[in-house]
Amino acid sequence: MKKLLLVTAVAIFGAVNLHAQDLQFGVKGGLNFANVMGDQSENKDLVTAFNFGGMVEIPISEKFSVQPEIMFSGNGFSINEDVTALNYLDIPVMAKYYLTKGLSIEAGPQIGFLLSAKTEDIDVKDSYNNVNFGLSTGVGYKLDNGINFGARYNLGLSNINDIDGSSIKNRLGALQLSVGYFF
Numbered sequence: 001m002k003k004l005l006l007v008t009a010v011a012i013f014g015a016v017n018l019h020a021q022d023l024q025f026g027v028k029g030g031l032n033f034a035n036v037m038g039d040q041s042e043n044k045d046l047v048t049a050f051n052f053g054g055m056v057e058i059p060i061s062e063k064f065s066v067q068p069e070i071m072f073s074g075n076g077f078s079i080n081e082d083v084t085a086l087n088y089l090d091i092p093v094m095a096k097y098y099l100t101k102g103l104s105i106e107a108g109p110q111i112g113f114l115l116s117a118k119t120e121d122i123d124v125k126d127s128y129n130n131v132n133f134g135l136s137t138g139v140g141y142k143l144d145n146g147i148n149f150g151a152r153y154n155l156g157l158s159n160i161n162d163i164d165g166s167s168i169k170n171r172l173g174a175l176q177l178s179v180g181y182f183f
Contacts, residue, residue, distance in 0.1 A: 026182035031178075036172055051071055064095070067095075071092070073088045105139055151176070
């Protein structure tokens with residue numbers, strides 16, 4: 001695993017050196033439509049929350065780029081109108097392939113760090129794992145003036161529950177819509 005991370009880091013930093021003048025930094029924000037999947041999730045409803053953060057697009061070739069991001073991402077679920085808000089600092093690393101000028105498909109891994117967890121203003125962070133691994137996939141469209149639009153689905157791969165003695169396993173899922181701007 002360490003060798004894979006090292007090779008990935010060298011490849012990314014090599015691409016950055018080759019294309020440093022082409023780097024595009026940006027910001028984005030939007031809405032998450034989030035829920036949980038898994039054990040005893042049939043009565044849990046979707047919640048709407050915000051996402052916002054920064055990104056850098058690193059061109060590898062004319063049609064392919066890598067886009068690491070740092071995002072605040074609101075997630076959670078609702079049971080009988082009681083909302084459990086799970087707020088994460090997500091770090092996705094998206095591989096982007098441009099189908100045509102401006103239109104891209106993207107996919108990549110994501111790691112999320114739990115910042116807070118509350119149910120009706122009660123801190124429940126101790127009931128959830130601090131780290132969440134996932135995969136993201138989506139589409140994006142970037143205009144020549146830097147404005148961009150994205151739709152992405154984030155699929156959690158990790159069990160988010162951290163309750164001693166519990167066998168309940170749940171994963172996060174969120175449809176993420178965003179608008180951004182590249183400088």
